[in-house]
Amino acid sequence: MHDTIKKGDGGKMKKVYLDNGATTMIDPRVIKKMTPYFSDKYGNASSTHSFGRDAKQAIEEARAAIAKTINAKPDEIIFTSGGTESNNFAIKSIAFTNKDKGNHIIVSKTEHKCIMNACKWLEKQGFKITYLKVDKEGFVNPDDLEKAITKTTTIVSVLHGNNETGTINDIKKLAEICKKHNIYFHTDACQSYTKTDINVKKQPVDLITLNAHKIHGPKGVGALYIRKGTKIDIWQHGGAHEFDMRAGTENIHGIVGFAEAAKIAMNKKYIKHMSRLRDMLIEGILKIPKVKLNGPKGNKRLCNNANFSFKGIEGEAIGGYLDTKGIASSTGSACSAKTLESSYVLMAIGLSHQDANGSLRLTLSRFTTEEEIEYTLKVLPGIVNSLRRISPLWEE
Amino acid sequence: MYTEKIIEHFKNPKHAGEIKNPDAIGQEGNPQCGDIMKIFLKIKDNRITDVKFKTFGCIAAIATSDMLCELAKGKIIEEALALTPKDIINSLGDMPPIKHHCSLLGIKALKNAITDYKTK
Numbered sequence: 415m416h417d418t419i420k421k422g423d424g425g426k427m428k429k430v431y432l433d434n435g436a437t438t439m440i441d442p443r444v445i446k447k448m449t450p451y452f453s454d455k456y457g458n459a460s461s462t463h464s465f466g467r468d469a470k471q472a473i474e475e476a477r478a479a480i481a482k483t484i485n486a487k488p489d490e491i492i493f494t495s496g497g498t499e500s501n502n503f504a505i506k507s508i509a510f511t512n513k514d515k516g517n518h519i520i521v522s523k524t525e526h527k528c529i530m531n532a533c534k535w536l537e538k539q540g541f542k543i544t545y546l547k548v549d550k551e552g553f554v555n556p557d558d559l560e561k562a563i564t565k566t567t568t569i570v571s572v573l574h575g576n577n578e579t580g581t582i583n584d585i586k587k588l589a590e591i592c593k594k595h596n597i598y599f600h601t602d603a604c605q606s607y608t609k610t611d612i613n614v615k616k617q618p619v620d621l622i623t624l625n626a627h628k629i630h631g632p633k634g635v636g637a638l639y640i641r642k643g644t645k646i647d648i649w650q651h652g653g654a655h656e657f658d659m660r661a662g663t664e665n666i667h668g669i670v671g672f673a674e675a676a677k678i679a680m681n682k683k684y685i686k687h688m689s690r691l692r693d694m695l696i697e698g699i700l701k702i703p704k705v706k707l708n709g710p711k712g713n714k715r716l717c718n719n720a721n722f723s724f725k726g727i728e729g730e731a732i733g734g735y736l737d738t739k740g741i742a743s744s745t746g747s748a749c750s751a752k753t754l755e756s757s758y759v760l761m762a763i764g765l766s767h768q769d770a771n772g773s774l775r776l777t778l779s780r781f782t783t784e785e786e787i788e789y790t791l792k793v794l795p796g797i798v799n800s801l802r803r804i805s806p807l808w809e810e
Numbered sequence: 811m812y813t814e815k816i817i818e819h820f821k822n823p824k825h826a827g828e829i830k831n832p833d834a835i836g837q838e839g840n841p842q843c844g845d846i847m848k849i850f851l852k853i854k855d856n857r858i859t860d861v862k863f864k865t866f867g868c869i870a871a872i873a874t875s876d877m878l879c880e881l882a883k884g885k886i887i888e889e890a891l892a893l894t895p896k897d898i899i900n901s902l903g904d905m906p907p908i909k910h911h912c913s914l915l916g917i918k919a920l921k922n923a924i925t926d927y928k929t930k
Contacts, residue, residue, distance in 0.1 A: 730868035749868030804826040806848035806864040
């Protein structure tokens with residue numbers, strides 16, 4: 415890539431980071447932008463003195479920059495502590511604020527854990543949740559959504575880009591259905607933000623979760639887009655920050671970093687770069703016998719996501735061997751989960767336990783190089799072979 | 811998360827593989843929980859003279875399988891039957907509590923193999 419930036423531990427061992435779906439390296443340009451806000455312009459944006467005014471100005475500039483990336487108005491952007499907070503804010507607050515209309519919520523079976531666990535909690539509070547099935551590639555069928563809507567439905571939440579399967583749902587179609595039925599539509603766009611178009615003028619989505627650390631920004635900062643006119647109460651109470659919608663002293667350096675990261679990431683050349691390397695990776699890995707790609711191919715897949723199931727071997731073990739070669743990956747295997755359960759997302763697209771446990775996710779970034787993909791493709795077949803040789807489930 | 815010893819046994823399992831014409835075979839586990847272990851024994855004069863394993867599973871599953879084989883090799887059947895998950899974990903240094911069940915997998919597979927031997 416054109417951005418030549420040194421990564422890893424100073425070259426002792428080759429280090430290849432292919433877990434950008436988990437988090438990303440902060441772009442040095444972002445760090446540079448953030449630095450003055452730690453020790454120079456460190457004011458509280460609520461203060462009226464010059465320090466406070468500097469902070470306030472920085473936040474408002476950042477808000478305008480983030481709004482621009484999705485074609486929204488600045489006052490429709492509320493800064494939060496990240497994707498989890500934005501998701502919790504959206505679904506819980508809409509549910510409670512619109513309780514007089516009904517208590518029914520619709521989500522897909524492949525939402526991120528923060529939506530899933532928020533829904534479990536909402537069920538305990540008396541709300542009814544419908545979990546929409548997805549097809550073999552992870553897509554929600556808009557007809558299924560329309561059929562699930564009842565008179566008491568208040569909000570639908572469907573993930574934009576899936577963190578495991580890379581599936582990009584058609585949020586335009588899904589949002590249009592909700593609009594027709596006068597229901598709020600929320601999407602978690604943490605994985606898809608800047609990697610595929612989000613435009614609130616064209617996609618009638620009411621609420622969008624965004625975050626910084628998946629796009630080479632800092633951890634601990636995100637935003638919730640709330641369309642003007644949406645009936646939603648403050649969820650985190652305190653001072654009158656963020657148009658009185660989210661209390662808490664603003665994370666000024668984080669917000670500044672988030673906006674800078676988003677501005678840089680909006681350059682479409684990065685999508686092209688990541689898509690090309692992703693396809694090179696997919697093509698190379700599918701040459702290994704008895705491997706299948708999980709999720710769709712082409713432009714309906716996140717440009718940085720690849721996910722495979724390897725017959726007869728287990729994902730954490732593959733990741734363990736990759737780690738010894740300096741390659742960072744992740745898996746949907748039960749073995750690596752704190753709950754010891756196979757990924758519910760991979761199960762929802764119809765994988766067997768064995769295939770879900772044999773899954774490996776490799777996620778790229780704009781800093782990923784062709785050489786790193788070549789290196790991965792060089793070491794992976796040997797790892798798969800040696801694990802298969804010791805697997806009781808693999809017959810030559 | 812894992813001790814160096816676990817990683818070493820995972821990376822270079824000395825007992826991985828199969829024994830041709832084994833005197834006993836034992837298997838344990840199911841794909842749902844993620845781990846399956848198959849163990850092959852050579853037994854002579856009531857003593858385990860050789861032992862190999864094949865495991866579908868994670869880092870801990872492979873490392874505990876290898877350690878179990880190391881502990882079982884050379885033991886008489888009664889001694890092998892007395893092995894516990896704790897013996898495996900202690901020999902590996904330590905293991906995250908969530909992975910302790912992996913060590914039980916090996917113990918059960920070994921018991922199944924010995925039962926197989928006795929019923930032959």
